[in-house]
Amino acid sequence: MSRRVLGEIEHQILLAILRRGSESYSMEIVLEMEERTGRDVSTSAVFIALKRLQAKGYLDDRMVAPSDGGGHARRYFRLTPQAVEALAESRQAYLNLWDGVESVLDQA
């Protein structure tokens, strides 16, 4: 069996982009992750993971010039079909691991 199991932060990034709809700017990804997980996110780790995900072919990107003329261009990311597949596989892997042990959480 060969399943693509994503690392924790990769999983979270892809999920964040998925939640937001079509494409997301890196700032939006970070804010979405923080809001959903309730924790601060290391931007250093996020940008490394974004590079890795692009290298694996899970993300496409495009540069968008600033609309108000201020600042630099911003990069927007979009999931590729391979990313959705990897997410599904990774999710299934976690569900399989959790299967039968959710009751422990109720006791904690």
Place this chain on the structure above:
Amino acid sequence: MGDHDGNSRPPRLARRLLSFLTRREATSDILQSLDDLYRVRAQEHGTGRARLWYWRQALSFATTWSWVRSALPPGRGGIPDSVFQDVRFAARGIRKNPTFSIVVVLTAAFGITISTLVFSVINAAILRPLPHVRSPEELVMVFREAPSRTGQRANFSYADFELIRDQTTSLEDVVAVVRWVRFMMRSGSAMDRQVVGAEVSENYFQLLGVPMLLGRGIVPGDADSGDAVAVIGYARWQRDFDGSSNVLGQILRVDGREHTVVGVAPPGLNWLNGEPVEAALWVPIRDGLRGPGGGNALALAGRRAAGVTVAQVQAELDALAVGLASANREAWADQSGEQVRMRVMTDRQSRVDLGGPSTGAALMVYFVLVATVMLITCSNVANLLLNKAMKRRSEIAMRLALGAGRGRLVRQLLTEGMLLFLLAGSLGLFLIHWTTRLMSLGWAPQGIPADITVDGRVAAFAFAVAAFSGLVFGLAPALQSTRPNLVGALKGTGTPVRFRRLGTRNLFILGQVAGSMILVSISALLVRDVQMATRLDVGFDPENVTVLALNLGHGDYDRASGRQLIDDLTERLERRRGIEAVGVSTWVPLSDDRWTTRLVPQGDEPALGENPLALFNAVTPGYFDLVRIPVVLGRDFTLNDDDDAPGVAIVNRAFVDEFWPDQTPVGRTVILDGWEESVEVVGVVRNARYTSSDFLGDSVSSHIWLPRAQVEHHLTHVHVRGSGDQASIATSMREDLRTLDEDLPIVELAAMQTITDRALGEQRAAAVMFGGFGVAALFLAILGIYGVLAFAVMDRARELGIRMAVGGTRERLISMIVGQSLKVSASGILVGLALSALVARGMRSIMVGMDSLDPSSLGASVAILTLAAVVASLVPALRAASTDPVESLRSE
């Protein structure tokens, strides 16, 4: 700008760091994204938290190997991969032990911050070129001095300035400055306050090429325009006007006269040759100094013409001086007849040259302070590093056993130490940056440059100190810990760390104790010196005397009306109940003021090169009685010694001893510099101490007094001796003055004791500073000794357990451990004592109250350090003694 400001910017330094780390990334989106995230946070949580967050991100990038590697040039600049591995390993080790790392970094940062701060002061005062000035290397300072008295510089008159400006070709232009002018300034409805500034010629800002922050500088035509103008200094602008651009056109009342603010100078601009105080105010040279009676009050500077050297300027001015002297011998020779020459120096030369012998002593004191603080903190850090390394000796032994080179292990451990020191250096720079920002806003202590900045030189110094300390104090622990008993370490029985084999640790303890001994004993000496000095008889009685200081030049007073004002004020005060006496003088002894005069005592014409001087004051009849200086010969001044009467004088014993030993002084005459007629001595008073230098040694300055009615001077100090509450006497003085003049600014109104205490201000400040460091050093030394002993005891738990099990008593165990601490500390105390004695000898020139090798101060310091060693060892000793021997044997 509010706290929740979405328009605020991220911290510049952190942004630069991120920019460096991400510069090789294909796109620049990372910085933009972080900026946007910063703005969101600033909006939601406030600017403070947003800045903190931004810094955390920057540090996270800086400590992540991917970003560091990608920022480096291709091929990593020729640095071997193994070095990067060591750095990564060290960074990982630092992150894994945050508490330990924080303690080490803070300890090292303490030492690095102190030493870098001292260096930054020296940098600002001496090394750094004049800030904001165009091509400062082209500027030269011009002084007058007699060849036999190089170092005693004299100023110029306005006529000299005009002549030199018009007749020199080697200088593009010449400016004149009256420095260290104390203005009484009032802005808006605020009260008058004294500020320090300069009076400058109209070409001053033009010649220096200073870019004004706001408005303009003083320009030709300002002095004669009728509307007085002023340029305000940066720190004063920030404090009094909140840095508002509305300051232009505002009216300031300076010395009683309205001035319009026309410009704001950039931060840190002082007047000339780097004297270490930012000027608060610049105004054109006043009329009184530009006329024939203006005296010699001007310092001169010029800009060398293109292609002209300093030597060529000197040669031209030498020739000019000869010509001036032959045309006007009196103006260009001192009273001994020696011709005065002009001396030319570059800005940097003149700054270094400024200091006298006390500067050398002060620099040495700073050096000692820096060296001992560094010694103590680095010894502490070295011990901490050694402790940590010793805890890893199993791991180290395993790696050695598996074939790892000792050199490589040493390098890894050393890298960790260096990295910690470099982090400490960065923290130190950060702390200094904030300290200097506070100082630039006007919070600098007196005498310290207000515009200290963290420039390239200061940063380089901080990192050099950090790197050097990291190398020296990181190497020993690295070497020590890679030399374990392999078998013992692998077995887990540990190295039996016998106390007498704690060689390296003992050395560190010695360093800490010696350093602490130096700081504690120097501070004890200084504190005792100040105590003794304050107990010395000053020769007059300032208690129950209140002084009102005025400058009649701040109002519209001429000689007659000024005298009338003071007479009326005196009369009013004398009528008040509780006032015993009222007297007036020009200046107060032991204050910041003093007035000296050159003179020729009868029968004692000076030889060529001699320059007899005496302190000079003008007082009213009854003044000596008021301040309790007895007249021991002749008489006091009377009301008959007025303007129409022959000139008279009173001198002190020291004057008689210097100029007329074994002769009757009463009836003899003195010619004062600038006076046409001689004055006759009518009385002699007992010696007193008038200046801070009168505290050194046994002799005091020669002093001559004239009746106030026969001398014109704007400076006026009204003294009141009263039996009542000093505060209400001060209120009465203010009320009576205001009845006579609503507007005349009060320069100062204070108890005479407060004013005279200033003479020992420097000594007190030094005592406080050293005292503070002494306490910190003692604390660090105690921690250091405790750390070593605690570790050694822990390591010997098994052995100590056996001792107790076979009959050893608690008391013997405790005395053994405490005794060992004392043995280790004793060497440090002895070394420290010897070094303290050397340092104290060098401090003789700034000690005023006693001999520098005071046995009781040094003895007290030895006792304190001994007690510290005992206290530090008690906790580990008591802990060892109360451990159950069975438990300690079982734990093995």
